[in-house]
Amino acid sequence: MKVSLFTTCLGELFYVDVLKDTTEVLERLGCEVDVPEGQICCGQPSYNSGYKKESIGPAKHMIETFENADYIVSPSGSCTSMFREYPKIFADEPEWAERAKRIAEKTYEFTSFIVNVLGVEDVGAEFHARVTLHTSCHMTRLLGERDSHYRLLSHVKGLELVKLPNNYDCCGFGGTFSVKMTPISEQMVDEKIRHIEETKAEVLVGADASCLMNIGGRMRRLGKPVKVMHIAQILNSHQEEEAAHHANESRKSTVL
Template sequence: MKVSLFTTCLGEMFYVDVLKDVTEILERLGCEVDVPEGQICCGQPAYNSGYAKDTKGPAKQMIKAFENSEYIVCPSGSCAAMFHEYPDFFADEPEWQERAKNIAEKTYEFTQFIVRVLGVVDVGAEYHARATLHTSCHMTRLLGERDSHYTLLKHVKGLDLVPLPNNYDCCGFGGTFSVKMFPISEQMVDEKIRHIEETDAEVLIGADASCLMNIGGRMKRLGKPVKVLHIAQVLNSHQTEGDERYADESRKSTVL
């Protein structure tokens, strides 16, 4: 099975190690992974800021870049959901709308692809820690994926996964929202952090780099000791009990 990796802007700039983890996991599961040239920003920042017309250019470029892919996998529910928005952009351009539908139908968030397409629920990971999971708004509400990340984490040996109170609440990032509405965004992320602390978790796990950067950055500024990891870092871990080497490397690789 051939898989094209949609790397995302944040992945390329801040979370390269996460892209490596995603690739290694997919290859272990029998996938042939490539990274199509020509991929750029999916246009989400402009679209979320109300500039729908300006999103057409980036959307067309991304459609051309991934058009020949068998499957498209993205380590971000937010960016994967953006591909599913593309058909609506081209209601007045039937040819591009059909091409956009083709892209949307074969695009999956990373954990969604593993569970829904590959039919795998246990990737053989081992990570000993008490952790909680932040579920991002775009992944659950727009992409409609609410279970795959939980399914995979429940099979990680040694992981004590505890529920996050009010996990459905937004972390306050929202792309440009966190810049334009900073005072509100700050209150939202502070509330999210209070709920994280209620769990006594050592590790916060998420599937969207944007949310992790927002929450992790705020916790770092507040001096909170919770580690912040992308779900791929946990699923690619083989840390045995008492072995902190992978945890140390994960902490270094997560840029906040």
């Protein structure tokens, strides 16, 4: 099965390791993964801020870039949901609306693609830690995907999954919202962090880099010890890698 990877802006700039893990998991499951050249921003920041006209150019470019893909997969529910919005953007342009519809129909968020298209729930991962999961707003409310990430994590050997209280609450990022409404955003992410601490989890997992960047950044500023990881990193983990990581951390501690 051929898959074209939609890398996203945050992926290319800050989460290259997540893109690598996403690719390796898909390849291990039998997919042939390519990364189309010419990818740019999907237009979501301007579109969500009410600038529809400014979103049309990037949207058309991305449709042209991915038009020949069999399947489009992204490790971001937020950016995936933007591709699903394209038919609405071009509702008054019949030719582009049809092309946008074809793009939207073959675009999937990473975990949803594994469970609902490949029909896989156990990817053979092993990760020994107490983990809680943040479910992003775009993933659950716009894509309607509420259980694929839970189903995948439930099969990870050694992983203890603890439900996050009020997991349906927004983390306060919301793209430009966190910039325009910073004081409110800060209160929202602080509340999210309090709930994370209630679980006593060692690791916070999510499927949207934007949420993880927001929550992780705030936790670092507050000096919280919880590790933040994308679900692709968990699903690409194995016992040997974890043992090597812990051994390396022990050596660092000894040297220091």
